[in-house]
């Protein structure tokens with residue numbers, strides 16, 4: 001079976017109640033390609049509200065969570081809480097979490113393991129910095145980040161989407177060229193075939209993220225190993241509809 005295209009909108013720390021309502025209204029009008037899975041990554045404080053107003057065809061994701069169910073972890077939310085308000089997804093290991101909040105591969109893996117154990121689906125983010133790319137270390141970095149996830153994911157790959165997001169392309173307007181993105185996605189699939197299993201390599205969906213817009217989405221979507229997008233800035237705008245529909 002082919003890989004279902006999956007588009008995530010990562011709102012990051014943006015929006016207020018009025019704006020998130022408007023975004024949902026825009027998505028409801030769409031029309032959104034029914035063959036595409038759509039997941040919106042909502043700030044924690046609006047998760048329950050957005051979950052209560054989205055149609056069943058759109059899934060809601062938290063942008064982060066902690067690695068245990070409950071306890072003295074001021075400011076954190078758990079997968080159990082995310083599930084409790086009806087959301088089913090979490091974005092983990094985003095480069096902003098890794099760089100600004102110092103999350104290392106091991107912590108990301110612990111979070112992924114706990115989220116999966118508690119029935120959440122995970123968008124797991126990986127990607128190299130500009131310095132790493134220029135030093136020829138792109139593959140080394142994304143393989144290292146993915147390797148850390150292997151024991152955390154175990155045989156739960158059906159509930160994981162990988163998001164390849166080169167850090168130099170995030171919020172910068174510098175999109176990876178379709179060839180650059182395709183090359184990394186294809187290498188990742190080869191690596192997964194050898195290090196996870198050929199079945200995982202064939203079936204796992206790999207999103208591209210980094211300055212995706214309504215204007216560049218179609219060309220990126222035409223690459224054989226790009227199975228969707230994780231969209232930041234443009235997910236707050238009506239053009240997100242065009243991005244969702246990029247394979248039409």
Ligand SMILES: O=C[C@H](O)COP(=O)(O)O
Nearest residue numbers: 010170171210211232233
């Ligand atoms: O999670 C989304 C990525 O960080 C991409 O953000 P961007 O589309 O604003 O470049």
